Amino acid sequence: MRKIAIIIAFMTISLGLSARGKTMFEVKMDDKKVTVYDLKVSPQDSLWRMKGMDDKKGSKDIYEWAAFCYKEINSPAVIKVKAPMDVTSAKVLPTSRGIVPQIKGREISFNAIPGDRLTLEVNGDEYHSLHIFANKIEENPIDPSDPNVIYYGPGVHYVSRIVVHSGQTLYIAPGAVLYGEMFQREPGGAYSPVISLIGDDIKVKGSGIVDGSLCDIHTTNLLYVNGSNISIEGIILRDASVWTMPVMRSRNVTIDGVKILGYRANSDGIDICNSDNVTVKNCFIRTLDDLIVIKTTQDGGPCENVFAYGNVLWNEVAHALSVGAEINHDIRNIVFEDNDIIHDKGREWSMRVYHCDNAIVSGIVFRNLRIEESKNLISLWINKAVWSSSDERGHISDVVFEKIKADNVVNPTIQLLGYDDEHLIENVTLSNVRLNGHCVTKKDITTNQFVKNITVKK
Secondary structure: OHHHHHHHHHHHHHHHOHHHHOOOOEEEEOOEEEOEEEEEEOOOOHHHHHHHHHOOOHHHHOOEEEEEEEEEEOOOEEEEEEOOOOOOOEEEEOHHHOOOOEEEOOEEEEEEOOOOEEEEEEOOEEEEEEEEEEEEOOOOOOOOOOOOEEEEOOEEEEEOOEEEOOOOEEEEOOOEEEEEOOEEOOOOOOEEOOEEEEEEEEEEEEOOEEEOOOOOOOOOOOEEEEEEEEEEEOOEEEOOOOOOEEEEOOEEEEEEOOEEEOOOOOOOOEEEEOOEEEEEEOOEEEEOOOOEEEEEOOOOOOEEEEEEEOOEEEEOOOOOEEEEEEEOOOEEEEEEEOOEEEEEOOOOOOEEEEEOOOOEEEEEEEEEEEEOOEEEOEEEEEOOOOOOOOOOOOEEEEEEEEEEEEOOEEEOOEEEEOOEOOEOEEEEEEEEEEEOOEEOOHHHEEEOOOEEEEEEEO
């Protein structure tokens, strides 16, 4: 009987809410109907979320349904949402936008401005929410006939491998949905990414969707970056089977207004590895695994000058904003600033330097962050872990946490743990960090003997 009960519970998680997922909302922007897309998200039940992370093969079948929509606007617009049930309450996130929705029967209305990335939660239901992307009107429209433009217009497209080379622009138009299919170079070889940006002076534009739902788990990235002077704007990346957007050994990369939605194991949002001068701004990321993470793998050099600001983030299991775990070369000058974390239900940490290798991490700044929910807030950590590829440990120094407001934090302890006398955490400043309504003091910080020079200021 126990085995039958488990099977029934699993079917409820993966299939039972599918009816709710079939365009459960109707949306209008300025009285014009907007297409609402179904979205697989990780389960509301925390045990099933963890199973989705740990059961790599089975994670594809562990989901519930939410929804999203998008439209280009050039001025403030009235959003009207019709829900499939009577509405007793409605909440629009991030709350820093100060939006108070109006409710009338089953209709919810509120205003949005160009660039808004909003989440609507009805009757206290966080998980089966509606994400609304009010995109800015594109400047300098693309000419589809340009020989240097790879153009995908409105409609459904099946693509197995798109390689964008130096001097080219990939345009994915509003209303386009590209379903990625696995492409393998040779038997036994690795699967190629759905989209690869290889070279210099490359652009990706548009607001269409790239969808990885046809790809088996752990097979292919949706968008792989390896080059210099690259910009990626506006597109939606949905349901990656592994890291959604790795930026590898690249220089001068801007990621602006991209939306990343994923629920499967290891579906990281943006992994910036061994790269220099990378900006991530105005994005929306909701994934099961890490959201924005900085790494240095063995096959590259340092990672430096990374700026992530103006993003709206929803973390399910792992880290929201982090450095590590893989740190085989130095990481320096990383700034996470002016971001909203609207949910963090992870078992890891909202802000972390997770160091299990041998390099030096320095000049890390977490500033002006608004965190509406967190399980674990801050961790700086040096030790050996399953991700370690070196027998030697590293060093963390010059880390700043400034003007951070964190509410609904389940574990209010801040963790700073060095490794030994030669592998320290040192020169850490916490300034105006408010945790569950009070300013952080040294009593809120757990350290060991390998942590030096901690400054706490109101």
